[in-house]
Amino acid sequence: MAADQSPQAQSLNTQLSKSASPSFTWLHRGISEIFPNQPDSESPDENLEQRILKSDRPLRIKFGIDPTGTEIHLGHSLVIRKLRAFQDAGHQAILLIGDFTARIGDPTDKSEVRKQLTAEQVMQNAQTYVDQVRPILDFDTPGRLEIRYNSEWLSGIDLSKILELLATMTVGQMLAKENFADRYKKETPIYLHEFFYPLMQGYDSVALEADVELGGTDQKFNLAVGRDLQRHFGQRPQFGLVLPLLLGTDGTQKMSKSLGNYIGLQEDALTMYSKLEKTPDSLIKSYFELLTDLPLDQMPENPRDRQKLLALEITSQYHGGEAAEAAQKAALILIQGNTVSSDAVPEFSLEGIQFPVKLFYLLSAAKLCNSSSEARRQIQGGAVRLEGDRIQNVDLTFESAADLQGKVLQVGKNKFARLVQ
Amino acid sequence: MAADQSPQAQSLNTQLSKSASPSFTWLHRGISEIFPNQPDSESPDENLEQRILKSDRPLRIKFGIDPTGTEIHLGHSLVIRKLRAFQDAGHQAILLIGDFTARIGDPTDKSEVRKQLTAEQVMQNAQTYVDQVRPILDFDTPGRLEIRYNSEWLSGIDLSKILELLATMTVGQMLAKENFADRYKKETPIYLHEFFYPLMQGYDSVALEADVELGGTDQKFNLAVGRDLQRHFGQRPQFGLVLPLLLGTDGTQKMSKSLGNYIGLQEDALTMYSKLEKTPDSLIKSYFELLTDLPLDQMPENPRDRQKLLALEITSQYHGGEAAEAAQKAALILIQGNTVSSDAVPEFSLEGIQFPVKLFYLLSAAKLCNSSSEARRQIQGGAVRLEGDRIQNVDLTFESAADLQGKVLQVGKNKFARLVQ
Numbered sequence: 001m002a003a004d005q006s007p008q009a010q011s012l013n014t015q016l017s018k019s020a021s022p023s024f025t026w027l028h029r030g031i032s033e034i035f036p037n038q039p040d041s042e043s044p045d046e047n048l049e050q051r052i053l054k055s056d057r058p059l060r061i062k063f064g065i066d067p068t069g070t071e072i073h074l075g076h077s078l079v080i081r082k083l084r085a086f087q088d089a090g091h092q093a094i095l096l097i098g099d100f101t102a103r104i105g106d107p108t109d110k111s112e113v114r115k116q117l118t119a120e121q122v123m124q125n126a127q128t129y130v131d132q133v134r135p136i137l138d139f140d141t142p143g144r145l146e147i148r149y150n151s152e153w154l155s156g157i158d159l160s161k162i163l164e165l166l167a168t169m170t171v172g173q174m175l176a177k178e179n180f181a182d183r184y185k186k187e188t189p190i191y192l193h194e195f196f197y198p199l200m201q202g203y204d205s206v207a208l209e210a211d212v213e214l215g216g217t218d219q220k221f222n223l224a225v226g227r228d229l230q231r232h233f234g235q236r237p238q239f240g241l242v243l244p245l246l247l248g249t250d251g252t253q254k255m256s257k258s259l260g261n262y263i264g265l266q267e268d269a270l271t272m273y274s275k276l277e278k279t280p281d282s283l284i285k286s287y288f289e290l291l292t293d294l295p296l297d298q299m300p301e302n303p304r305d306r307q308k309l310l311a312l313e314i315t316s317q318y319h320g321g322e323a324a325e326a327a328q329k330a331a332l333i334l335i336q337g338n339t340v341s342s343d344a345v346p347e348f349s350l351e352g353i354q355f356p357v358k359l360f361y362l363l364s365a366a367k368l369c370n371s372s373s374e375a376r377r378q379i380q381g382g383a384v385r386l387e388g389d390r391i392q393n394v395d396l397t398f399e400s401a402a403d404l405q406g407k408v409l410q411v412g413k414n415k416f417a418r419l420v421q
Numbered sequence: 422m423a424a425d426q427s428p429q430a431q432s433l434n435t436q437l438s439k440s441a442s443p444s445f446t447w448l449h450r451g452i453s454e455i456f457p458n459q460p461d462s463e464s465p466d467e468n469l470e471q472r473i474l475k476s477d478r479p480l481r482i483k484f485g486i487d488p489t490g491t492e493i494h495l496g497h498s499l500v501i502r503k504l505r506a507f508q509d510a511g512h513q514a515i516l517l518i519g520d521f522t523a524r525i526g527d528p529t530d531k532s533e534v535r536k537q538l539t540a541e542q543v544m545q546n547a548q549t550y551v552d553q554v555r556p557i558l559d560f561d562t563p564g565r566l567e568i569r570y571n572s573e574w575l576s577g578i579d580l581s582k583i584l585e586l587l588a589t590m591t592v593g594q595m596l597a598k599e600n601f602a603d604r605y606k607k608e609t610p611i612y613l614h615e616f617f618y619p620l621m622q623g624y625d626s627v628a629l630e631a632d633v634e635l636g637g638t639d640q641k642f643n644l645a646v647g648r649d650l651q652r653h654f655g656q657r658p659q660f661g662l663v664l665p666l667l668l669g670t671d672g673t674q675k676m677s678k679s680l681g682n683y684i685g686l687q688e689d690a691l692t693m694y695s696k697l698e699k700t701p702d703s704l705i706k707s708y709f710e711l712l713t714d715l716p717l718d719q720m721p722e723n724p725r726d727r728q729k730l731l732a733l734e735i736t737s738q739y740h741g742g743e744a745a746e747a748a749q750k751a752a753l754i755l756i757q758g759n760t761v762s763s764d765a766v767p768e769f770s771l772e773g774i775q776f777p778v779k780l781f782y783l784l785s786a787a788k789l790c791n792s793s794s795e796a797r798r799q800i801q802g803g804a805v806r807l808e809g810d811r812i813q814n815v816d817l818t819f820e821s822a823a824d825l826q827g828k829v830l831q832v833g834k835n836k837f838a839r840l841v842q
Contacts, residue, residue, distance in 0.1 A: 171592065
């Protein structure tokens with residue numbers, strides 16, 4: 001569990017990163033790109049590794065978030081984990097909370113009464129965010145974390161400075177940005193204030209004197225604007241460190257709350273474990289790489305073992321090792337909702353059963369109840385579930401064994417059986 | 422002379438404009454366009470005449486100027502004259518001084534150390550501007566003139582409001598503006614802050630609650646942005662009144678200081694008269710229409726008379742009737758510089774003169790001096806000019822009559838002769 005890493009281990013990492021032939025595995029693992037990565041006249045450090053090695057002070061690593069009250073999931077965690085990796089290497093993470101922008105909302109959003117959050121709501125959202133990332137980041141080692149709010153410099157910015165910021169960019173440069181270019185081509189309106197958001201984000205880098213800014217692949221343009229503005233204001237431009245998008249549990253689309261293919265950082269240990277335990281094999285490697293620190297060449301060979309290790313490891317990160325192990329055990333016996341995947345469910349063969357068959361008879365035959373009459377009482381009492389769905393119809397009848405194949409029948413919390421033909 | 426118009430006359434005009442069948446000649450004379458000019462759902466007044474007639478208060482007529490220290494010439498006077506016409510019809514002229522924008526300068530101007538004017542310089546320039554337009558506008562009648570500075574609302578504007586302004590326009594709308602469209606097509610950089618200038622100008626209209634804004638043809642887009650912003654902020658949109666560009670004294674190009682084809686409002690009466698007296702016939706009608714209130718059907722038939730009347734009338738506006746008449750008389754007898762055009766210079770025939778001839782002999786022969794020796798003294802004393810050029814070479818000799826044909830010889834301020842073969 002990363003959050004448990006001892007100060008000794010962190011200090012060791014720091015020493016490593018400054019030694020003659022340092023390992024930069026922590027830096028490069030799972031990233032999409034670092035830019036610039038070639039020497040040029042402006043970047044005498046040549047690349048980020050060189051800057052890290054030459055620096056006589058911790059670097060300032062910026063990551064910006066919008067305190068809009070979003071539930072954070074594993075898809076968001078990649079960047080925060082990388083921020084932690086910088087902390088562990090002795091650098092200073094800066095969690096930048098875009099409170100000013102959140103308070104303004106989007107002036108063009110006409111779908112409802114304009115959503116302007118109050119300062120209080122924004123602070124509350126920010127606190128929620130901080131609470132969610134607490135298991136990932138190092139909040140305790142002095143000098144490793146700075147939490148800042150961009151209202152600090154944006155609320156007092158005057159028109160003169162704003163015009164100066166605007167004047168650093170041309171319309172052509174903005175329209176070269178992928179998202180804008182597409183919309184301009186399709187004649188979808190681009191409102192002028194949208195051009196200002198990358199500049200605000202870039203100005204944040206100036207205000208924070210960031211050395212590195214982290215972001216997803218959709219942030220690359222904005223990270224580059226930060227470089228331009230720092231240059232404009234006489235600062236050494238930051239490096240952009242780009243992280244890939246995490247696919248959701250469905251293995252096909254970007255992890256997203258609205259697609260339902262996500263795992264929230266604040267889900268309870270059992271839910272988190274149970275979801276992760278079903279990670280499709282096609283995703284396992286990338287999840288290992290992006291969501292854990294485990295060496296990739298030590299992944300178990302057996303797919304089922306890989307799933308379990310992944311689930312145990314990630315659950316540990318957010319709930320601690322003990323809770324994760326308890327979740328693993330509980331997942332073996334608890335069948336609930338549609339979460340039917342445990343190996344440990346005893347099987348009951350339907351071979352000797354004559355169809356059509358009544359549910360209460362089946363419960364008795366499978367020894368989940370002692371008698372048909374107890375079975376009827378349990379059904380009426382709401383204790384019986386099939387594949388997690390509660391059944392209260394005492395007369396429910398099944399027509400064929402095929403209808404039941406592989407399903408789990410359960411009475412109360414402790415008795416269950418997987419029906420097989 | 423407009424500035425001399427009596428309060429009685431003004432009051433009469435006001436009454437006229439409110440009477441049942443008012444004359445709107447003052448409104449329509451010499452303008453390029455008023456928009457909107459068709460009834461639409463947003464403009465229940467249908468057109469400006471209707472709004473004027475229905476209004477129970479004086480309308481607020483905005484004209485914005487940049488206090489950059491420019492010398493104002495007749496090309497600028499059109500708009501200010503129209504502003505005066507509104508004043509005379511009982512409305513309120515608002516002279517808006519863009520002091521905030523002038524103080525900022527253009528952030529992209531790298532040609533020299535960025536020109537940021539101090540608040541003092543800006544106020545001084547503004548005062549110079551006001552001094553120059555004083556002969557045109559009615560500064561005295563109470564309630565007819567408001568002088569405002571846009572720093573009043575722009576210096577305190579915050580980022581939230583700025584984003585709101587930006588969000589009212591799309592990139593497509595901005596790039597539809599002629600100037601921007603051309604530059605975008607030619608891939609000439611358009612800096613983002615340039616998009617904000619029309620919005621600032623438009624926001625000025627909101628702050629001033631303008632009913633009408635005046636501007637040259639190059640201002641049409643900005644006047645329209647003012648309408649959009651007023652609508653956005655729940656105000657009734659202003660009318661845009663567009664005035665044409667004035668051609669310069671060369672009759673071919675827009676009047677401009679840099680082209681040297683201009684007449685400054687602060688030029689002395691004689692200079693102003695002398696320049697105007699040479700107005701090419703092709704320009705006479707437009708100058709009458711745009712720069713005077715004289716009825717166009719009463720223009721003199723003789724071209725020379727037209728020139729004189731025009732010169733007298735316009736010079737009167739800036740220097741008063743007496744000074745204009747004095748200038749007219751002086752122009753008849755005073756020949757200076759290259760300004761040789763007066764009808765009233767007596768001719769002296771060179772027929773009896775033997776060439777080559779000495780200058781002092783010629784002066785004596787033409788009776789400009791009483792003797793050759795007086796002529797020599799006058800030459801040495803610097804009183805002798807040929808075509809306005811002072812001559813001090815006592816031994817100057819002319820080889821042939823052709824060299825002198827048509828030229829004006831002058832001694833002191835009162836004696837002169839046009840030499841003819």
